[in-house]
Amino acid sequence: MEHKGKKYLCGVGVGPGDPKLLTLAAAETIRTADLVLAPTSYKDEPGRAEEIVKKAIGNIPIRRILFDMTKGKSGIELRKSAALIAAREIVNLLQPGGKAAFLTLGDPNVFSTFNLIANSVSSIDPGVEISSIPGIMAFQDLVSRTGMTLLDEEESLRLLVGLQVDSKIEEALMDDSSAVVIYKGGSNLSAIVELAKKTGRLAEGWIGVKIGLEESEVTTLQSVGDGPVGYLSTVIFPPKRH
Amino acid sequence: MEHKGKKYLCGVGVGPGDPKLLTLAAAETIRTADLVLAPTSYKDEPGRAEEIVKKAIGNIPIRRILFDMTKGKSGIELRKSAALIAAREIVNLLQPGGKAAFLTLGDPNVFSTFNLIANSVSSIDPGVEISSIPGIMAFQDLVSRTGMTLLDEEESLRLLVGLQVDSKIEEALMDDSSAVVIYKGGSNLSAIVELAKKTGRLAEGWIGVKIGLEESEVTTLQSVGDGPVGYLSTVIFPPKRH
Numbered sequence: 001m002e003h004k005g006k007k008y009l010c011g012v013g014v015g016p017g018d019p020k021l022l023t024l025a026a027a028e029t030i031r032t033a034d035l036v037l038a039p040t041s042y043k044d045e046p047g048r049a050e051e052i053v054k055k056a057i058g059n060i061p062i063r064r065i066l067f068d069m070t071k072g073k074s075g076i077e078l079r080k081s082a083a084l085i086a087a088r089e090i091v092n093l094l095q096p097g098g099k100a101a102f103l104t105l106g107d108p109n110v111f112s113t114f115n116l117i118a119n120s121v122s123s124i125d126p127g128v129e130i131s132s133i134p135g136i137m138a139f140q141d142l143v144s145r146t147g148m149t150l151l152d153e154e155e156s157l158r159l160l161v162g163l164q165v166d167s168k169i170e171e172a173l174m175d176d177s178s179a180v181v182i183y184k185g186g187s188n189l190s191a192i193v194e195l196a197k198k199t200g201r202l203a204e205g206w207i208g209v210k211i212g213l214e215e216s217e218v219t220t221l222q223s224v225g226d227g228p229v230g231y232l233s234t235v236i237f238p239p240k241r242h
Numbered sequence: 243m244e245h246k247g248k249k250y251l252c253g254v255g256v257g258p259g260d261p262k263l264l265t266l267a268a269a270e271t272i273r274t275a276d277l278v279l280a281p282t283s284y285k286d287e288p289g290r291a292e293e294i295v296k297k298a299i300g301n302i303p304i305r306r307i308l309f310d311m312t313k314g315k316s317g318i319e320l321r322k323s324a325a326l327i328a329a330r331e332i333v334n335l336l337q338p339g340g341k342a343a344f345l346t347l348g349d350p351n352v353f354s355t356f357n358l359i360a361n362s363v364s365s366i367d368p369g370v371e372i373s374s375i376p377g378i379m380a381f382q383d384l385v386s387r388t389g390m391t392l393l394d395e396e397e398s399l400r401l402l403v404g405l406q407v408d409s410k411i412e413e414a415l416m417d418d419s420s421a422v423v424i425y426k427g428g429s430n431l432s433a434i435v436e437l438a439k440k441t442g443r444l445a446e447g448w449i450g451v452k453i454g455l456e457e458s459e460v461t462t463l464q465s466v467g468d469g470p471v472g473y474l475s476t477v478i479f480p481p482k483r484h
Contacts, residue, residue: 015265023378024269024298025262056266076395107382107392110399115391132386136265140349140376147372149357150349151401153318156410157352159399168398 011108013135017212019056049103087120186233253350255377259454261298329362428475
């Protein structure tokens with residue numbers, strides 16, 4: 001049901017980096033949008049989502065939205081106020097009847113800036129119609145490159161954030177029937193490797209650093225050493241199969 | 243590195259049902275493949291992956307591969323021998339230098355027939371080069387339709403199979419910081435609803451039945467009642483946020 005005067009904001013997942021991992025729906029929505037928005041940390045530099053889309057569908061006009069992606073727990077309040085500033089800018093840009101596509105890496109509903117910004121948009125103008133298009137997540141790309149079977153039969157999956165390496169990660173690795181995915185564990189790699197050793201999972205682990213960028217590396221956890229690697233890293237373990 | 247005489251088999255994820263949720267890579271691989279294979283339970287009826295692809299990219303030739311998707315633990319041996327029969331057929335169909343695309347619902351490395359069949363293909367002919375293209379999973383589509391934020395900040399995700407409702411599901415629901423996804427829990431819906439009530443999660447739960455089919459339904463868990471629903475159902479809970 002479209003209303004002439006309504007404003008539309010769609011979070012579009014552009015996948016982890018490979019331009020061909022955009023969905024047909026994402027490409028079409030971006031091509032037909034009245035306005036394409038992309039978050040960036042610096043107004044004069046493209047964010048990663050913008051770069052992916054330019055490779056996928058050419059040099060279309062993209063409006064950069066400044067968003068400070070300050071990391072970690074201490075950054076939550078900063079991110080919230082940055083989201084509110086970004087949301088105000090977006091609400092001002094939206095035209096009645098116009099459709100805006102907001103680009104996000106991976107999936108817009110999984111660790112993305114989109115939900116935070118969309119909530120702020122709704123708080124400013126509850127009339128904006130919000131939707132999203134799912135995108136391929138980094139761990140799926142990594143799994144595919146390793147050739148592993150991530151889940152089979154009645155196995156399960158645990159996906160965790162590795163900004164702190166605590167008992168949750170150890171507990172997940174101790175559950176033999178679970179595949180384990182750890183996002184953002186780059187700076188804690190030695191602690192993750194240690195837990196993987198302790199739980200007998202090291203030999204099956206893989207790590208992807210900067211998945212989707214040209215300098216991406218996919219390697220076994222055993223061969224990567226245990227020094228810190230980039231923030232944008234993904235570690236995966238298949239279930240422990242007997 | 244392509245070898246003239248090599249045989250290629252690529253598992254192509256076609257997403258959960260909406261033809262527009264194919265990736266650009268999937269569409270291109272299917273269009274340029276020398277042979278497109280799709281699993282089906284009955285040779286004279288198309289499987290779901292075949293139907294999706296025909297809607298997405300038209301009436302291309304698709305070779306149906308019979309694969310008996312007998313469910314549950316008791317079916318494992320049957321599925322393995324069905325996979326071996328399917329793999330023999332595939333190996334015979336592969337031409338030296340030819341590229342075959344094997345269609346799978348969702349993601350080819352997550353609860354898919356592809357891994358099982360690819361392993362059997364490798365056991366028959368280790369020279370076949372196996373690869374895969376990730377696809378959007380049903381739960382991602384469901385999350386997008388509900389408008390929920392699945393994961394934010396340092397939250398985690400647990401994805402489980404609900405063919406048996408046991409302590410693993412209860413334990414997952416008791417972990418407030420985890421989003422929980424339950425696949426294939428349709429026939430145990432009343433037990434899942436009961437656990438959701440017990441853990442204070444019922445009000446936030448959603449269920450998608452036959453996601454991607456035209457008769458798909460997305461509804462809150464509270465409103466669906468607790469009778470059994472279709473096998474192809476997905477239940478999702480966001481983390482319990484305070």
